[in-house]
Amino acid sequence: MHLRAPAIVLAVRSHGEHGAIVRALTPDDGVQPGYVRGGHGRALRPVLQPANAILGEWRARTDDALPGLTVELLASRAPLYSEPLAAAALDWVSALTAAALPEGQPYPQLYAALDGVIAAVEAAPAARRWAVALVRYELLLLAELGFGLDFSECVATGATQDLAYVSPKSGGAVSRAAATGYEARLLPCPAFLRDGGGAEWGDVLAGLGLTGHFLERDLLHGRAADALAARERLVDRVRRAVA
Template identity: 70%
Template sequence: MAALITPALVCGVRSHGEHGAIARLLTPDHGLLAGYVRGGRSRALRPVLLPGNSVKAEFRARTEEQLASLTVELEHSRAPLLSEPLPAAAIDWVCALTAAALPEGTPYPALYQALDGVLGAVDAAPAARGWAVALVRYELLLLAELGFGLDLGRCAATGGAQDLVYVSPRSAAAVSRDAAVGYESRLLPLPPFLLEGGAAEWDAILDGLRLTGFFLERSVLTEWKADVLAARDRLVDRLKRAVA
């Protein structure tokens, strides 16, 4: 019986049978993996199998085709954050996105590190503006890792790299201010922090969420995965109300 022991981030959990659960975990070297947790709905394991938690996971399966049995040991709990509306919505969304978007068994080490960073920021930041920028960048990275990356380095119309302030929804490429004249209403705002790094004000963060949300909905969260966007809608709505 093959065994894999690895650190992991809990991304999704659903009930299976009377007492068990199927958990989907993001691992650093093996990507998204699913496993059956015996007693996963028990009082002892429910607090461990919360999206956003960091765990030590052991997967065992007789064949690659068989759903692995999974045991988990809690490394870091984010349960206290789930009683706070904004952090809870952020964790719910970013974990649901990861579980829905990634194919199983494909390594995405950069996404693992980035997701760990986002969850750590939600954990540590005293206010939402401290983690919202990281969340937008995670969405942008996920699009790129799945082959739907945005070209933000040059203007789609002129090829220049100066004064890039919009993104074309058709080409997913940046557009300069001059090239956008007359077409502004058809383009998506490109917030400066996605080009320059650093912190951002709320208007720019919300523009970033609008930008990544458009391409996630169009290219990644299609068909049956579209219901995952409800978690994102809750997050964006709570952010808008918090900064209104």
């Protein structure tokens, strides 16, 4: 096995005294794990920061062996970790992607979208420009893994207008008329998720609540406590920022 490709660092785990096992997302070969000799040392630790862009080279003698990985830094996101809100966003999208995606399966759209979210955080750490992109990334990830939400029509009536809610069971949209009397049992569906465009902070928080429900239920339940904790930190910091 020999692969040389750009990648986004998703997760790093110490292995032995100085090494590290790294999982990184490549454009065409999906999530690839690798052992980095000296990866836990002072020289490579800044390179292996989650959300960093690297050029990786994976080599293994057999398909079953964990490849050795050498890395070259392409773009460092380390300065963003001094910003609490930006750091929470990078921690979350990295942890989510690492926890949700199987290894070795290509997800080129997710790679491009994740790269776009990280670039948006880099351009505006205060969240006004990246929060909407982050929610849309979560929706895309759900869809790519077979748990997409359906905003095309009301699951109760077939109506295509005034779709204000989502069923927490089916993931289908519900019109405002069909939701009458059941609003408390449904999840608000902000307009930017259906129609595109920007969003006010209240809509961003509603979007995070919507995607969070399905991420925890369908992808992360019972096997990704660290990822869910990272998301809780992000949502808490967004709420503080807009309060």
